[in-house]
Amino acid sequence: MSSSGLNMSRRIRRTPYTDRVEQHGVRGFSVVNHMLLPKAFQPTVEQDYWHLREHVQLWDVSCQRQVQITGPDAARLVQWMTPRNISRARVGQCMYVPLVDDKGGMVNDPVLLKLADDRFWLSIADSDVLLLAKGLALGAKLDVTVVEPDISILAVQGPKAEDLMARVFGEAVRSIRFFNFDYVDFKGTRQLVQRGGYSKQGGFEIYLNDSRMGSALWDLVWEAGQAFNITPGCPNLIERIEGGLLSYGNEFTLENNPLECGMGKLCTLDGTVDFLGLKALQRIAEQGHQREIRGVMFDGGPGPACGKPWPVKVGAEQVGQITSAMWSPRLKRNVGLSMIARSHWVPGQAVSVHCADGVIRPGEVCALPFA
Amino acid sequence: MSSSGLNMSRRIRRTPYTDRVEQHGVRGFSVVNHMLLPKAFQPTVEQDYWHLREHVQLWDVSCQRQVQITGPDAARLVQWMTPRNISRARVGQCMYVPLVDDKGGMVNDPVLLKLADDRFWLSIADSDVLLLAKGLALGAKLDVTVVEPDISILAVQGPKAEDLMARVFGEAVRSIRFFNFDYVDFKGTRQLVQRGGYSKQGGFEIYLNDSRMGSALWDLVWEAGQAFNITPGCPNLIERIEGGLLSYGNEFTLENNPLECGMGKLCTLDGTVDFLGLKALQRIAEQGHQREIRGVMFDGGPGPACGKPWPVKVGAEQVGQITSAMWSPRLKRNVGLSMIARSHWVPGQAVSVHCADGVIRPGEVCALPFA
Numbered sequence: 001m002s003s004s005g006l007n008m009s010r011r012i013r014r015t016p017y018t019d020r021v022e023q024h025g026v027r028g029f030s031v032v033n034h035m036l037l038p039k040a041f042q043p044t045v046e047q048d049y050w051h052l053r054e055h056v057q058l059w060d061v062s063c064q065r066q067v068q069i070t071g072p073d074a075a076r077l078v079q080w081m082t083p084r085n086i087s088r089a090r091v092g093q094c095m096y097v098p099l100v101d102d103k104g105g106m107v108n109d110p111v112l113l114k115l116a117d118d119r120f121w122l123s124i125a126d127s128d129v130l131l132l133a134k135g136l137a138l139g140a141k142l143d144v145t146v147v148e149p150d151i152s153i154l155a156v157q158g159p160k161a162e163d164l165m166a167r168v169f170g171e172a173v174r175s176i177r178f179f180n181f182d183y184v185d186f187k188g189t190r191q192l193v194q195r196g197g198y199s200k201q202g203g204f205e206i207y208l209n210d211s212r213m214g215s216a217l218w219d220l221v222w223e224a225g226q227a228f229n230i231t232p233g234c235p236n237l238i239e240r241i242e243g244g245l246l247s248y249g250n251e252f253t254l255e256n257n258p259l260e261c262g263m264g265k266l267c268t269l270d271g272t273v274d275f276l277g278l279k280a281l282q283r284i285a286e287q288g289h290q291r292e293i294r295g296v297m298f299d300g301g302p303g304p305a306c307g308k309p310w311p312v313k314v315g316a317e318q319v320g321q322i323t324s325a326m327w328s329p330r331l332k333r334n335v336g337l338s339m340i341a342r343s344h345w346v347p348g349q350a351v352s353v354h355c356a357d358g359v360i361r362p363g364e365v366c367a368l369p370f371a
Numbered sequence: 372m373s374s375s376g377l378n379m380s381r382r383i384r385r386t387p388y389t390d391r392v393e394q395h396g397v398r399g400f401s402v403v404n405h406m407l408l409p410k411a412f413q414p415t416v417e418q419d420y421w422h423l424r425e426h427v428q429l430w431d432v433s434c435q436r437q438v439q440i441t442g443p444d445a446a447r448l449v450q451w452m453t454p455r456n457i458s459r460a461r462v463g464q465c466m467y468v469p470l471v472d473d474k475g476g477m478v479n480d481p482v483l484l485k486l487a488d489d490r491f492w493l494s495i496a497d498s499d500v501l502l503l504a505k506g507l508a509l510g511a512k513l514d515v516t517v518v519e520p521d522i523s524i525l526a527v528q529g530p531k532a533e534d535l536m537a538r539v540f541g542e543a544v545r546s547i548r549f550f551n552f553d554y555v556d557f558k559g560t561r562q563l564v565q566r567g568g569y570s571k572q573g574g575f576e577i578y579l580n581d582s583r584m585g586s587a588l589w590d591l592v593w594e595a596g597q598a599f600n601i602t603p604g605c606p607n608l609i610e611r612i613e614g615g616l617l618s619y620g621n622e623f624t625l626e627n628n629p630l631e632c633g634m635g636k637l638c639t640l641d642g643t644v645d646f647l648g649l650k651a652l653q654r655i656a657e658q659g660h661q662r663e664i665r666g667v668m669f670d671g672g673p674g675p676a677c678g679k680p681w682p683v684k685v686g687a688e689q690v691g692q693i694t695s696a697m698w699s700p701r702l703k704r705n706v707g708l709s710m711i712a713r714s715h716w717v718p719g720q721a722v723s724v725h726c727a728d729g730v731i732r733p734g735e736v737c738a739l740p741f742a
Contacts, residue, residue, distance in 0.1 A: 008678030010694050011497060011620030012402070031383070031402040034497065034620060102509055107502065126382060126405065128499035131478065132506045138473055138647060139510020249382030249405060276509060307379030323381050 012036060015062035016152045016214020020222075024232040032063035032126045038234040046329050049238040052201055056158035057233025058221055061198065061205070066151040067110075067122040067129045071144035074118045077137055081107070081129075083258060083267035083275050089114045094179040094194060097122075098266060099129065104257040104280035107132060109248050113181060113194070121151070121207075125248035150211050156221060157203035160228040165204050168224045169193065173204065181207075186217060198235045200243035200369070238326045241335045244295065244368030250323050251293055251337050257281060259289040260339065262368070291320065292345050295370055296336040298353045298363025302327035303334055311354040312338055319344040322353060328370070334361065335370050383407060386433035387523045387585020391593075395603040403434035403497045409605040417700050419602075420609040423572055427529035428604030429592055432569065432576070437522040438481075438493040438500045442515035445489045448508055452478070452500075454629060454638035454646050460485045465550040465565060468493075469629040469637060470500065475651035476625040477632060478503060480617065484552060484565070492522070492578075496619035521582050527592060528574035531599040536575050539595045540564065544575065552578075557588060569606045571614035571740070609697045612706045615666065615739030621694050622664055622708050628652060630660040631710065633739070662691065663716050666741055667707040669724045669734025673698035674705055682725040683709055690715040693724060699741070705732065706741050 013035040015021075027040040038060055042048045051057065069077055079086050082097040089095050091114050099107040099122075108129050110122040122129055133146045156165055165173045169184040173193060176182050181194035184206075192207040208217055222230060246252065252261045259267070259281070269282050296312060309321040325336035336353070344351070349365040384406040386392075398411040409431055413419045422428065440448055450457050453468040460466050462485050470478040470493075479500050481493040493500055504517045527536055536544045540555040544564060547553050552565035555577075563578040579588055593601060617623065623632045630638070630652070640653050667683060680692040696707035707724065715722070720736040 008676065009401070009618075009621055010678075010680055011618060014679055030380070101505055128502055131499055131503035134472055135503045135506020135508075136510040137506075139507040139513075142510075247380075247382060250380055305379065307381075308385055309381055 015060055016208065016211040017060040017062060017154060017218050020215055020218045021060050021232060026232070033065045033124065033128075035063040035065070037061065037063045038232070040234065041232045045237055045326070048233055049236050049329065051231055052158050052199060052233055052236050052239055054159065055229040055231070056156060056160035056164050056203075056225060057231055058218065058225065059155035059157055059197075059233050059235070061155050061235070062152035064123050064125075064153050065130075066149055066207070067124060067133055068120070068147050068149045069122070069133060069144055070119045071142075072118060073137075073142040073144045074120055077133060077142055077144050078112065078120050078122070079273065080136060080275055081133070083269065083273070083277065083281060085268045085273045086112065086114075087273075091116055092180055092182065094181065094196060096266070098258040098261065098263050099132075100258060100275070100277035100281070101254070102276045102280065104277035104284055105254040106248065106252050106256050106258060106261060107254065109246070109261075111196070113192075123153070127248065150209060152208045152211060152214060154206045154208060154217055154221070155197045155203060156206070157197050157199045157233065158201050161201075161203035164221070164225050164228045164230070165193070167227070168221055176204075186220070187213070189213070198245060199239055200245070201239065237324065238328055238335075241324055241326055241337055242328055242331070242370045244337070244370065246293065246337065247324065251339070256339070257284055257289065259284060260292050262293050288342070291339050291341050293368070294320075294338055294340045294345055294347070295366035295368045296322055296338045296340075296351060296353060296363050297331070297366050297370070298334045298336065298351075298361045300334065300359060300361035303355050303359070303361065304357045306336070307356065310336075310356065312340065312351050313354060314344055314349070314351055319351065331370065334363070337368075340365055386431055387579065387582040388431040388433060388525060388589050391586055391589045392431050392603060397603070404436045404495065404499075406434040406436070408432065408434045409603070411605065412603045416608055416697070419604055420607050420700065422602055423529050423570060423604055423607050423610055425530065426600040426602070427527060427531040427535050427574075427596060428602055429589065429596065430526035430528055430568075430604050430606070432526050432606070433523035435494050435496075435524050436501075437520055437578070438495055438504055439491070439518050439520045440493070440504060440515055441490045442513075443489060444508075444513040444515045445491055448504060448513050448515050449483065449491050449493070450644065451507060451646055452503070454640065454644070454648065454652055456639045456644045457483065457485075458644075462487055463551055463553065465552065465567060467637070469632065469634045470503075471629060471646070471648035471652070472625070473647045473651065475628040475648035475655055477619065477623050477627050477629060478625065480619050480632075482567070484563075494524070498619065521580060523579045523582060523585060525577045525579060525588055525592070526568045526574060527577070528568050528570045528604065529572050532574035535592070535596050535599045535601070536564070538598075539592055547575075557591070558584070560584070569616060570610055571616070572610065608695065609699055609706075612695055612697055612708055613699060613702070613741045615708070615741065617664065617708065618695065622710070627710070628655055628660065630655055631662050631664065633664050659713070662710050662712050664739070665691075665709055665711045665716055665718070666737035666739045667693055667709045667711075667722060667724060667734050668702070668737050668741070669705045669707065669722075669732045671705065671730060671732035674726050674730070674732065675728045677707070678727065681707075681727065683711065683722050684725060685715055685720070685722055690722065702741065705734070708739075711736055
């Protein structure tokens with residue numbers, strides 16, 4: 001890395017795909033779950049964006065670590081951490097589950113994979129859910145095993161992803177429905193493939209279960225991808241904001257509850273499901289939550305990067321903050337994700353955005369996802 | 372940040388001192404506990420090193436987050452997480468405490484500050500101890516409150532640190548003994564000051580309890596520091612390796628136990644102290660641990676950066692790995708921290724170090740700290 005960049009050390013873990021990612025000239029990394037996440041390949045985020053919408057990309061998202069919970073009390077432990085009723089999840093199904101603490105504060109927002117009635121993976125955002133699950137299990141003497149298994153996700157994202165995956169793993173992958181998973185053969189090993197991923201362009205995630213095969217998997221998909229104009233890629237800030245995909249630590253933190261995050265419909269608060277934050281969330285629901293995540297569209301041409309929250313105001317009053325923002329070359333306006341006070345959260349509300357460059361840009365509150 | 376560097380976002384938290392650090396031309400950041408840690412200021416790590424040994428530096432180590440545990444069961448919860456007997460710690464005293472899970476695996480290695488009999492801070496390395504402590508407390512229904520308080524450490528490190536601190540906060544700071552803390556006045560507020568820090572050059576850590584005062588605190592120490600040739604700084608890789616200061620995630624992980632980390636003397640394994648990993652560590656101690664952290668000195672002039680572990684071999688046999696390494700301009704050799712197999716861990720053992728640049732450098736195992 002250049003002297004101005006991120007220092008490399010063992011603590012910030014490489015992935016089974018990092019060698020390939022570096023060979024492809026990655027232009028920077030972020031750190032998620034103590035692990036490298038590539039941040040850009042093309043000269044501009046905009047070029048990455050258009051390519052993702054039109055072709056297919058290979059993403060190293062190994063940093064979405066798995067927390068594996070197995071044993072007789074596995075379902076009980078998972079349910080204990082989330083307000084979402086998981087009892088009707090089928091084996092082979094994924095479920096987006098907010099995790100909360102006893103105050104109803106968001107701890108993470110993983111995708112749950114039900115591998116068997118007594119075997120789950122939580123595919124996590126950026127916090128050590130492993131330690132929370134271990135703590136709860138040890139504290140309550142639950143009969144479970146909690147580990148981080150050797151699973152490294154390679155995502156295939158974009159409109160041509162299905163054709164590419166069918167070419168590589170056979171036609172059967174076409175029948176995997178959205179947010180479901182099945183297994184494919186890879187050089188004599190059995191690998192889990194899920195239809196989904198952190199974009200709205202369609203695609204799959206391959207949950208490789210052997211780090212030593214990282215380069216071989218990358219190469220296999222990469223070579224077949226030549227016919228589909230494949231490039232290396234990564235979660236794209238423009239596409240994710242337009243699609244209303246939230247990021248833990250950015251749009252919401254432990255200070256926020258799932259109602260504020262727009263996840264109220266996922267929460268069972270009638271007492272039929274028991275979980276850590278039940279009483280806290282019942283109280284919040286009764287009183288009404290006072291802010292919620294919204295989109296904001298605003299004028300002014302491409303602005304600075306949103307490295308820290310930007311105040312959103314109505315007149316002199318701060319009514320919220322933008323936590324991620326980017327110029328949309330498709331919508332020809334800036335798009336942002338924000339937390340907005342109840343008093344001003346109705347779409348259409350006119351606001352002013354106070355950006356880091358000192359410029360005040362006019363805009364309005366919108367529903368998510370953006371059109 | 373430059374395009375090749377770390378992308379900035381709210382998820383990777385700024386600190387109360389980041390504005391000042393940027394004004395001083397920081398040359399890069401690392402990420403610890405979802406927070407920015409400055410990585411270099413001078414053109415070379417070597418220049419930072421010599422300055423740290425001769426003068427005084429101001430370090431933004433806010434990423435050493437505090438996990439605050441209060442309540443009637445606070446001491447019980449802290450003791451549950453560590454094999455070190457904390458019962459004799461006095462209020463005002465610090466203690467280095469390995470934290471382990473039920474398998475005896477290292478979860479973190481914080482400094483414990485005993486604020487009162489029912490009030491502790493864990494000043495943590497890079498893992499979410501907050502979630503482990505919450506999980507244990509909720510699982511076992513302990514009567515405690517676990518939070519991350521608004522505490523941001525500004526460290527003053529180097530041989531002139533005591534004179535500078537006395538100039539700023541009064542002569543009383545001179546009487547704070549190593550690994551003890553006391554309180555000072557700062558603009559009418561009461562702030563905790565500890566004698567210690569992540570170097571062997573002497574110094575203090577100021578545990579600022581109000582983020583809004585970050586720049587004011589920085590400026591106060593900075594201005595008084597002009598008389599002592601102060602510079603901005605950060606934990607220095609050369610100095611830390613020479614001093615044998617370990618880094619969680621680099622020298623050891625959840626896969627290692629405290630005996631392997633050379634922390635056997637800190638562990639009470641006779642059953643008089645009850646903690647999570649007691650049985651596991653008793654079993655390991657009985658069988659004898661099979662590897663331990665050692666220094667390695669090796670030839671060949673300044674080498675490449677150690678971004679991933681380097682195999683340490685004797686002939687064709689791998690006997691360990693180096694996890695952090697750097698050229699020591701003072702010892703005129705490379706110094707590394709490593710995990711070495713029992714069969715070869717005696718100081719003086721000749722080894723070969725297989726560096727990332729493909730060069731094999733001869734060296735030998737040493738005791739820590741380096742001379």
